[in-house]
Amino acid sequence: MDEPLSIRGVKRFMVDEETTIQLPEVRPNETNARRKVAIIGAGPAGLSCAYFLARLGYRPQVFEGESRPGGMPVQTIPAYRLPREILSLEVRMIEGMGVIIATNQRLGRDFTLQGLRNQGYEAVFLGVGAPSGLHLGVPGEDLKSVDDAIRFLREYNIRGSASIGRDVMVVGGGNAAIDTARTAVRLGARSVTVLYRRTRDEMPAYAEEIEEAEHEGVVIKVLTAPVEIVAKNGRVCGVKCQAMTLGEFDRSGRRRPKAAAEEPFVVPADQVITAIGQKLEPAEILDGLAVTLNKDGFIAADPLTGRTSLDWLYSGGDAAMGPSSVVEAVAGGERAAVAIDAQLTGAGHAFWRKDRECDVPFDPGADPAKYPRARMGLLPVERRRNNFNEVEQPWTETVAICEAKRCLRCDFRDKN
Ligand SMILES: Cc1cc2nc3c(=O)[nH]c(=O)nc-3n(C[C@H](O)[C@H](O)[C@H](O)COP(=O)(O)OP(=O)(O)OC[C@H]3O[C@@H](n4cnc5c(N)ncnc54)[C@H](O)[C@@H]3O)c2cc1C
CATH class of the missing domain: 3.50.50.60 (FAD/NAD(P)-binding domain)
Known part of the structure; x- marks a missing residue:
């Protein structure tokens, strides 16, 4: 009918309201x-x-x-x-x-x-x-200043610090890639670029995370694949990239990227972090x-x-x-x-799996509320640098209730 119900936002509101530990049965x-x-x-x-x-x-x-x-x-x-x-x-x-x-x-x-x-x-x-992170399998991957996203994020979140370059290149298109890019921004990188070999529509990361990364200054370069990590005097200085196009559909139902006719080109970077899968x-x-x-x-x-x-x-x-x-x-x-x-x-x-009766009175004749999906409030971009403060801001009770009222109650209609 229109946009989906923001189930995550409604759940988030309920959890935010819960300030004490309630032990379950x-x-x-x-x-x-x-x-x-x-x-x-x-x-x-x-x-x-x-x-x-x-x-x-x-x-x-x-x-x-x-x-x-x-x-x-x-x-x-x-x-x-x-x-x-x-x-x-x-x-x-x-x-x-x-x-x-x-x-x-x-x-x-x-x-x-x-x-x-x-x-x-x-x-x-x-x-x-x-x-563990997967390897890219391109020349130069063993150089210092080339890391995988899981190790990089773990270093920062568990051990408390991670070294960060000036111009950071992140390879991959999932949540780990976007989390790495946005972490690099917060740790003070001058430029952060994400390379992804398919198009933006195929990026597995959540769309709103990609959008916020861009608001924070991350450059998303799609249809581009790394073919070599380039070094000067043993130090990473760039990534040689190949432009890609989409070919036939593969097993995952996505079109397989293949090299385009253009010549490879080098994008400058002094740190490369790969986020291309886990094992x-x-x-x-x-x-x-x-x-x-x-x-x-x-x-x-x-x-x-x-x-x-x-x-x-x-x-x-x-x-x-x-x-x-x-x-x-x-x-x-x-x-x-x-x-x-x-x-x-x-x-x-x-015992907790027994079908629960809905204890909220429901009027089967009532139409769901018709107004647009509620958006999460966001911390302004200028207040996100150099800190890890929560970006998505909580809803008020009024917003949460209005959003919940957009529910079509398919569960009720199916049973009756
Ligand atoms: C960067 C990133 C961002 C993500 N973003 C999202 C997101 O936004 N939303 C979402 O739903 N999912 C997201 N995911 C995926 C999600 O985190 C995982 O699917 C989920 O955590 C899997 O849970 P798990 O318990 O199977 O494994 P894990 O969360 O990996 O937990 C496994 C645990 O086992 C421990 N362990 C490993 N090896 C050993 C060992 N040999 N001995 C003892 N302990 C061991 C680890 O230390 C860890 O604590 C993200 C993942 C990553 C990496």
Whole structure:
């Protein structure tokens, strides 16, 4: 009919209104509390698995390789998009439910899956994400001042500082590329350019993030691919680029970029950061265990249960799906928690999944409100430099209620 309902904005309003930790309903269960269940990785998938197991009375043990729980949302997604206090509040809530999180415990370095089994863990959830960046595979990639986005963002967000060049070139078109570019702007780069080999319409990053990056001065150069990182006296001085055009459709349903007829050209840069995808390092974490991988090199897991080729090992989130989203990871963690409980107890205890009756009176004859989608308020561009203050500003209650009233209530209409 018109633009979609701003579900994220409405949810954001509700979360902003919640200033205290409210523990959800937990069903105490002495037998479950004694069972040993391990969760590896305290990202959205692992924390969600822990949260739902805790609701069923389990006390799962989470092992996290980094010094802070939270996964990519704390390690790489910049604070101007996701304030850290909100994340800490949620982690504290999960700990308050009886979940124990051990940090600086890395699978493959400090313990092994087989070791957990030997210690009596009956089920293990593998939620290690897709922690490493992919390589570009062009000459010059080994030079100093060439980094990948995951490592760069992790350096800044976890260790507290990252070195930044004057003229920064970011390669890629997803959220990681845009987050890197906007982080570079905030850390004081003089110019930041994003190179993407397809067109803007194909960029996987959220459209509003791309737009805000441009408002902050980032140059988006589409249909351009790097072919070599150029150095002078061992120092990066530019990226040799090839103009691209779009050819036939590929497996992903997008048109495959191919080199255009023009000659390559060099764009000056003294730092290059690549954000062209992420991978799992199976050899490091599986330690020779025969766990089946999928064709993309991630853990092969049943999409409904997260069960892997080993009957005690579950997986979900990016580790199984490849780079995806926080919501998908949270859903994967929940599905695995329900499946682990069903395997250990033989019962389906997921009480929170029962169909909820809508308790808001609804007039089936009423038409949804007809006015445009509400926009998020934004911090003015001139107040975004040299800081990581939140860019999207909260709505007032009036805006949130007006936006919610644009809902067509398809759920209600479908049932009736
Ligand atoms: C820069 C960037 C921006 C993004 N922006 C968005 C966005 O705007 N919206 C969105 O929905 N999604 C976004 N995503 C994707 C989203 O962050 C991921 O899909 C999501 O975090 C996956 O959750 P996960 O729990 O599977 O993995 P992760 O979040 O990666 O968490 C895995 C956890 O496991 C730990 N770990 C890894 N290896 C080991 C080991 N060997 N031993 C112990 N612990 C280990 C890691 O330290 C980490 O804490 C973005 C991703 C990136 C990189």
